[in-house]
Amino acid sequence: MHACGHDTHTAILMGAAEVLAKHKDKIHGTIKFIFQPAEEGPPPGEEGGAKLMIKEGVLKSPDVDAIFGLHINSETPVGTIRYKPEGTMAAVERFVITVKGKQTHGSQPWSGTDPILISAKIIDGLQTIISRDSKLIDAAAVITVGKITSGVRFNIIPESAEMIGTVRTLEPKMREKILTRMKEMVPKLAEAYGGEATIELQNNTAVTFNDVALTNQMLPSLQKVAGEDHVELVKATTGGEDFSYFQEEVPGLYFFLGGQPLDSKEPAPHHTPDFFIDESGLLLGVKAMTQLALDYLDPPK
Known part of the structure; x- marks a missing residue:
């Protein structure tokens, strides 16, 4: 459907x-x-x-x-x-963010690096690009994470996580700024929490x-x-x-x-x-x- x-x-x-x-x-x-x-x-x-x-x-x-x-x-x-x-x-981008952590048992998170926690911080950070960096009185813009995949069991901190989402913009300069900030922010946020992250962007429409x-x-x-x-x-x-x-x-x-x-x-x-x-x-x-x-x-x- x-x-x-x-x-x-x-x-x-x-x-x-x-x-x-x-x-x-x-x-x-x-x-x-x-x-x-x-x-x-x-x-x-x-x-x-x-x-x-x-x-x-x-x-x-x-x-x-x-x-x-x-x-x-x-x-x-x-x-x-x-x-x-x-x-x-709007112009539409599809993005894929891959987060790499370190797997460990859920009972001792200090011995690993949690990619799910890092993903949550990245999602939160991405929304500040819209709410704090984008001049929304000039044009609307949206960042949405539509899918998160990670983990195999309730008691294991997994090794990696993947997020897939979309960016919507109506003004070329705002689009350029948002995509630039995303590429800057994603790896730095992951690094701040002890992990690694990459982002891939694909343009779907102008x-x-x-x-x-x-x-x-x-x-x-x-x-x-x-x-x-x-x-x-x-x-x-x-x-x-x-x-x-x-x-x-x-x-x-x-x-x-x-x-x-x-x-x-x-x-x-x-x-x-x-x-x-x-x-x-x-x-x-x-x-x-x-x-x-x-x-x-x-x-x-």
Whole structure:
């Protein structure tokens, strides 16, 4: 269960392709439909996602002039579209921290070095980078440790520990500072408690940056299909999307589509067990993608 909605994205694009294919003799240009896997990053050591598709020529032959994308949202009401010019989603890093200690019996911790304790200190230290080193009034930033692996028994202090997590940033200079501080802090904290630690960082996405001119040009198309009252300007989100790599090559517009049932009081976030999408919201997605393509190729007079 991926619990993010990418199956609905595939269904929406298939629907748009079906509609447009029936009227291709009336389309003034060429439309490409990009079905992209590994949107949240390929497995470690593999290629995938938008970067690989660009490398293999997805934006060439014929050349792409503009690109549109959407993400359904379980906390946005059905019938609503949300957008933001410029930076709308975060740059994403995946990190792996390996802590090395010295194994010993849990009854005599003084004869070893506890990598679990060191991991706790590192996690605490990483959060001070956000709460004390990052100017959050300028842009949001997040460091999350999502997985810790260590130990084999209740009464043994293990030899090593591994932490895996993510960094989310919306501003390039802040991103550079946070990553630099992480690389400085992790080994020094481990050393302070008698151990060793290394950190590996892997970039998964750049900032999803909506071209301002393209966004302004296509906003009437979104308002046409959803109604002006149902197209909302929002703040940036710390979610990530490697659609950003397409946007580094050509102007792009990425927006959010409502999937929350209208009678829902407390919708569950993405990547949670109770995640739910009201499929009635998919129709607006088909209409939006279709209208954007047609209006871009044949701008309304």
